[in-house]
Amino acid sequence: MAELQRVAITGMGAICGLGNSLPEIWQNVLAGKSGISPIEQLDVSMLPVRFAGEVKNLTLDEACLPGKDQGKFDRFNILALHAAWEAFQNAGLEKGRPPYDPLRMGVILGVGMGGFPFIEKGRETFRERGARRVSPFFIPAVIPNMAAGLISIQLNLQGPNYSISSACASSGHAIGAAALEIMLGHQDLMITGGAESVLSHLPIAGFASMKALSTRNDEPTKASRPFDKDRDGFVMGEGSGVLILENYAKAKARGATILAEIVGQGATSDAHHITAPHPEGIGALACLKLALANAQLAPEAIDYINAHGTSTPLGDIGETKAIKQAFGDHAYKLAVSSTKSMTGHLLGAAGGLETIFCAMALKTGMIPPTINLENQDPQCDLDYTPLKPVKRDPQYALNNSFGFGGTNSVLILKKGA
Numbered sequence: 516m517a518e519l520q521r522v523a524i525t526g527m528g529a530i531c532g533l534g535n536s537l538p539e540i541w542q543n544v545l546a547g548k549s550g551i552s553p554i555e556q557l558d559v560s561m562l563p564v565r566f567a568g569e570v571k572n573l574t575l576d577e578a579c580l581p582g583k584d585q586g587k588f589d590r591f592n593i594l595a596l597h598a599a600w601e602a603f604q605n606a607g608l609e610k611g612r613p614p615y616d617p618l619r620m621g622v623i624l625g626v627g628m629g630g631f632p633f634i635e636k637g638r639e640t641f642r643e644r645g646a647r648r649v650s651p652f653f654i655p656a657v658i659p660n661m662a663a664g665l666i667s668i669q670l671n672l673q674g675p676n677y678s679i680s681s682a683c684a685s686s687g688h689a690i691g692a693a694a695l696e697i698m699l700g701h702q703d704l705m706i707t708g709g710a711e712s713v714l715s716h717l718p719i720a721g722f723a724s725m726k727a728l729s730t731r732n733d734e735p736t737k738a739s740r741p742f743d744k745d746r747d748g749f750v751m752g753e754g755s756g757v758l759i760l761e762n763y764a765k766a767k768a769r770g771a772t773i774l775a776e777i778v779g780q781g782a783t784s785d786a787h788h789i790t791a792p793h794p795e796g797i798g799a800l801a802c803l804k805l806a807l808a809n810a811q812l813a814p815e816a817i818d819y820i821n822a823h824g825t826s827t828p829l830g831d832i833g834e835t836k837a838i839k840q841a842f843g844d845h846a847y848k849l850a851v852s853s854t855k856s857m858t859g860h861l862l863g864a865a866g867g868l869e870t871i872f873c874a875m876a877l878k879t880g881m882i883p884p885t886i887n888l889e890n891q892d893p894q895c896d897l898d899y900t901p902l903k904p905v906k907r908d909p910q911y912a913l914n915n916s917f918g919f920g921g922t923n924s925v926l927i928l929k930k931g932a
Contacts, residue, residue, distance in 0.1 A: 521763030522694045522778075524931070525771040526606025527871045528598040531754030531858045532568030536601060541875050543857070544883045545904045549736035550858050551750055554714055557632075563723045566735035567714050568752025568859025576600055578610070579669055587652040588661065589630030590753070594864075595662035595710035596669065598755035602706065603670065606759040607771055610670060614769050615703040621674025622663040623693040624757075625685030625709030627863020627918070630657030632715040662710050674702050683823075684782075685709055686756065686866030687916035687924025691780040693760055703762045708867030710755035719751065725790065727827065739860075740887035741824035741853035742831050742895040749825040752859025756867030758874075773931035775874040778911075779810025785921030792830050796837030798923050799823075799915065803841035806913070806925035814842045817849065817927070818909030819876050821869045822899075823917045824853025824885070825860050834915060835895045850882040850907055852900040857886055866916035870926055873912035877930040880908040 527537055532550030534540040543550065550568045559565040575585055575593050579600040585593060608614060633656045641649050655661055660678040667676040675696060679689045686709030693707035722728050729748040731738035739750040766773065783805060785798030792799070807814060823834055839846045854872050861868055876882055881904050888901040909930070916924040 517700060519698045520700050522697045522776060523761050523763040523766045523773045524758050524775045524777065524874055525761050525766050525773065526602040526608070526759030527774065527874060528601025528605060529754070529756045529868055529871055530570055530594055530597050531861065531868060532570060532752055533858055535570070535572065537871065544854060544872065545881055547884050547886045547903060548857060549886060551735045551738060553735065556714060557716065562716065562719050564719055564728045564730055565732050566738065566750070568750060569714060570594065570753055580665065588656045589633035590712040591626060591630060591710045592662045592665055594712055594753065594755040595624060595757065596665055598708065598710070598757035599666045599706055602757045602759050613671065617671050617673040619674055619702050620672040620704040621696065621702055622667045622672055622676050622706045623689045624663040624678050624707065625689035625863050625866060626659040626662055626678045626680055627682050627685045627711055628713045628718065629659040631713040631718050633657045635715050635717060666706055672706065680863065681922045682918025682920060683860070683862050683865055684916040684918035684922045684924040685863035687914065687926055688782060690758065690777070690866065690870055690926055691782060691924060694777045694780065697760055697762050703765055705760045706757060707760060708755065708757035709864040711862045711864035712753040713862065714751060714753050722751065729826065737887055739826050739856045741822070741826045741856050741885055742892055742899045743888050744890045744892045746826045746828065746831065749827055750859040752861045754861050754868060755864050756871045758867070758871065775877050775931045776929040777926060778929045779806045779812065779927035781805030781809060781925040783923045785923065787921050790919050792833040792917060794829065794833055796833040796840070798921055799834055799837035799917060800840050802923040802925045803837060806927050810927045812911065812927065815845045817911050817913050818907065819873065819882055819912040820849055820851045821873050821912065821914045822851050822853045823915040824855055826855065831892065832894045835897060838897060846897060849898065850900055850905060850909065851897050852883050852885045854883050866914060866924060870914045870928070873914050873928050877909055877912050877928060880906060882907045882909070
């Protein structure tokens, strides 16, 4: 078997309720700022939950996609293009000047739910004005793979081009699949991560009917409170986190900055319930062990975990149990945090954004906080970096992403060199 190739992260881009660029977002993360606010993009008067991690003042550089075309696509596509364009430039790349053969560059994105807002608007048009008035761009606008397709088209990436949909683990699985393309020597560069934007009536109503969402309409900035005894559900968010992955040796040869490396991954299933996590975290535990084995690392090598930590009563306890079983005594020495306390839960895009936060923790030596952790649940007894960031200089970081259907993803990153 051919020797596996190292996988470097050379570019990153992000957009979420905390800001419209990665530098702005990371500054707000370290400031412990909440990106949760009242929803402005739709009428929420009939909804039981009226706040989210909403992106404000969304604009897309016309160099990435002409303005006349931007309205043809659902919002998740624009968010994906926005983050991909930032990541592309952050990696020192230029449109029209590919560093490698276009057939050896591709895109794999995670998208959990696709174009719900555009679907709802299309249904209204059909009901009120008839079938002939439904836009010919309707189908391309909403299908989950179109974000990857648009990135591929705009940047002339002729390698693999597809999306992965595995609920809230979508981006984690997409990053793992993209890393594997490079590890196996099939590709030299992959754009990966995820995008999601489902702040529309049906998704909010559906999650609310499941009793999955926090209902703190009177204090939205306090609503996302992972591992806190008073948590009452997750907060929906929207946004995108996109990474440029490259063959490590080839990236070094072109003079790229190595922001971090992806060194391990795991994917498992709880095989337990359609929405509830296994109460003992069995599937998550297996995924953690698999990722450590894949990275050929002892548990003690991990310094930081960006937890799935959605702020749900069952999920936070199950994840804590899995971490304690996987890491033993070292679990209490780990720095853990849930950045969802600030961003809300980006669903299919969560793993993309949070993998970026892992890379930033490695790059800056700063562990982001879990805000709103004011009354820690006794069953959640690890160091969740409450309220304020901590200087720690981690060498290895791990990201957990778990989704409905019992699907699990774990990624392990190494500090760049």
